[in-house]
Amino acid sequence: xxxxxxxxxxxxxxxxxxxxxxxxxxxxxxxxxxxxxxxxxxxxxxxxxxxxxxxxxxxxxxxxxxxxxxxxxxxxxxxxxxxxxxxxxxxxxxxxxxxxxxxxxxxxxxxxxxxxxxxxxxxxxxxxxxxxxxxxxxxxxxxxxxxxxxxxxxxxxxxxxxxxxxxxxxxxxxxxxxxxxxxxxxxxxxxxxxxxxxxxxxxxxxxxxxxxxxxxxxxxxxxxxxxxxxxxxxxxxxxxxxxxxxxxxxxxxx
Amino acid sequence: xxxxxxxxxxxxxxxxxxxxxxxxxxxxxxxxxxxxxxxxxxxxxxxxxxxxxxxxxxxxxxxxxxxxxxxxxxxxxxxxxxxxxxxxxxxxxxxxxxxxxxxxxxxxxxxxxxxxxxxxxxxxxxxxxxxxxxxxxxxxxxxxxxxxxxxxxxxxxxxxxxxxxxxxxxxxxxxxxxxxxxxxxxxxxxxxxxxxxxxxxxxxxxxxxxxxxxxxxxxxxxxxxxxxxxxxxxxxxxxxxxxxxxxxxxxxxx
Numbered sequence: 177x178x179x180x181x182x183x184x185x186x187x188x189x190x191x192x193x194x195x196x197x198x199x200x201x202x203x204x205x206x207x208x209x210x211x212x213x214x215x216x217x218x219x220x221x222x223x224x225x226x227x228x229x230x231x232x233x234x235x236x237x238x239x240x241x242x243x244x245x246x247x248x249x250x251x252x253x254x255x256x257x258x259x260x261x262x263x264x265x266x267x268x269x270x271x272x273x274x275x276x277x278x279x280x281x282x283x284x285x286x287x288x289x290x291x292x293x294x295x296x297x298x299x300x301x302x303x304x305x306x307x308x309x310x311x312x313x314x315x316x317x318x319x320x321x322x323x324x325x326x327x328x329x330x331x332x333x334x335x336x337x338x339x340x341x342x343x344x345x346x347x348x349x350x351x352x353x354x355x356x357x358x359x360x361x362x363x364x365x366x367x368x369x370x371x372x373x374x375x376x377x378x379x380x381x382x383x384x385x386x387x388x389x390x391x392x393x394x395x396x397x398x399x400x401x402x403x404x405x406x407x408x409x410x411x412x413x414x415x416x417x418x419x420x421x422x423x424x425x426x427x428x429x430x
Numbered sequence: 431x432x433x434x435x436x437x438x439x440x441x442x443x444x445x446x447x448x449x450x451x452x453x454x455x456x457x458x459x460x461x462x463x464x465x466x467x468x469x470x471x472x473x474x475x476x477x478x479x480x481x482x483x484x485x486x487x488x489x490x491x492x493x494x495x496x497x498x499x500x501x502x503x504x505x506x507x508x509x510x511x512x513x514x515x516x517x518x519x520x521x522x523x524x525x526x527x528x529x530x531x532x533x534x535x536x537x538x539x540x541x542x543x544x545x546x547x548x549x550x551x552x553x554x555x556x557x558x559x560x561x562x563x564x565x566x567x568x569x570x571x572x573x574x575x576x577x578x579x580x581x582x583x584x585x586x587x588x589x590x591x592x593x594x595x596x597x598x599x600x601x602x603x604x605x606x607x608x609x610x611x612x613x614x615x616x617x618x619x620x621x622x623x624x625x626x627x628x629x630x631x632x633x634x635x636x637x638x639x640x641x642x643x644x645x646x647x648x649x650x651x652x653x654x655x656x657x658x659x660x661x662x663x664x665x666x667x668x669x670x671x672x673x674x675x676x677x678x679x680x681x682x683x684x
Contacts, residue, residue, distance in 0.1 A: 284535075287534075288533075288534075291529045291531055291534075292527045292528065292529055292531040293531050293532070293533055293534070295488070295493050295527065295531065296525070296527055296531040296532075296533070296594075297533075298493055299491050299493060299520060299523075299525045300520065300544060300545045300548050300549055301513070301516060301517035301520045301521075301548065301549060302544070302548050
């Protein structure tokens with residue numbers, strides 16, 4: 177069991193390293209890359225923005241009920257922005273994309289394997305790995321930080337509307353309070369860490385889809401494993417990345 | 431018995447198998463199989479499911495590598511070719527997969543254009559468009575170019591798969607189970623298309639089939655595989671003359 181787990185980790189790592197290496201080698205499959213940018217970015221946009229907005233509203237409702245006891249409701253906007261920039265935005269975006277894109281990649285590639293579409297690509301002397309895996313890895317790695325920014329904005333907007341309904345706080349004052357004391361280091365490193373989440377989600381989901389060979393059962397397993405394993409791995413990776421950010425930007429670790 | 435394929439005229443052979451072995455997970459699928467296919471000849475490979483018929487086709491186009499022996503296409507050993515030479519050989523080959531293997535996220539036009547874009551760098555966009563339309567017309571799908579594979583019936587998918595295999599005007603056409611999953615009439619239409627290709631283009635064909643009726647219509651020679659070994663090889667008339675009950679099970683029309 178343990179041996180099998182280590183073997184799987186080794187195979188996924190080698191698969192991901194190959195994707196990383198091949199990303200710098202021609203042909204660059206620009207047309208298919210754009211298709212993946214659209215599929216991942218535009219396809220996930222509404223989901224991310226809606227989730228961010230709803231989370232922003234709920235977060236503010238919870239924070240207000242606690243802070244009102246201490247007369248510290250003026251701190252709600254900055255709590256909201258820091259929570260979203262540092263953790264909620266990056267992690268929730270990662271989990272949402274792991275669910276949507278991870279399952280899609282796993283199921284689609286496993287289906288392409290089962291229906292010999294991958295063999296057909298290879299029969300035309302086209303590298304199916306470059307066409308199907310590398311394009312998805314690049315697109316997911318680049319789109320995750322962008323989607324995270326949209327999640328952050330939607331969260332802050334949701335928080336403002338919730339706060340405005342409760343206390344009639346103006347948008348200008350809300351923004352002023354939200355960004356008061358927020359440094360660039362609170363925003364840039366946590367947003368950039370989602371590029372690692374994107375790389376992990378695409379690598380893991382493509383690995384399970386591309387390497388399966390079990391027909392329709394393989395499609396089911398690939399979709400399930402893609403979501404479960406990539407969600408778990410990005411949470412574990414988050415722990416390491418947060419530690420790294422604290423090491424590089426000690427002011428954040430207060 | 432497995433070594434009784436046609437050795438005569440191997441110099442003129444489009445494809446030659448020389449004592450080819452292939453196995454998966456310790457199970458031998460092909461055991462020292464030898465035969466050759468002359469240029470312009472149509473060879474039908476018959477046999478029960480799981481006897482290595484489709485594997486034989488995948489060895490011919492280099493999607494699989496033999497464990498032992500040699501697979502020669504146009505005199506080139508498929509196991510020793512680098513990517514460029516493999517692409518040159520594949521440029522001369524078309525492959526109709528059992529499931530048609532159309533790329534389900536591409537329209538028919540895009541499915542047919544892909545091999546032209548990748549394997550025929552001499553054609554302009556307009557020439558590619560013209561070649562795609564002309565090939566779709568030949569299989570009776572001239573009005574369906576913008577359709578997605580999911581919008582087509584099983585027979586239309588097979589015809590579209592055949593069109594994709596033919597779009598490069600291949601010298602060698604590999605066909606995996608052209609009639610599987612089709613009714614008798616539709617299967618007959620596919621057989622007629624293959625006959626047309628054979629007579630008009632003098633294309634070398636290797637057809638894996640269970641349909642002895644279609645095989646007798648198209649095949650110049652039969653190769654019968656049984657438990658990984660070549661049970662018989664020769665013209666249909668030669669095989670009809672053999673007094674072998676096991677062989678009769680495969681080549682009898684009843």
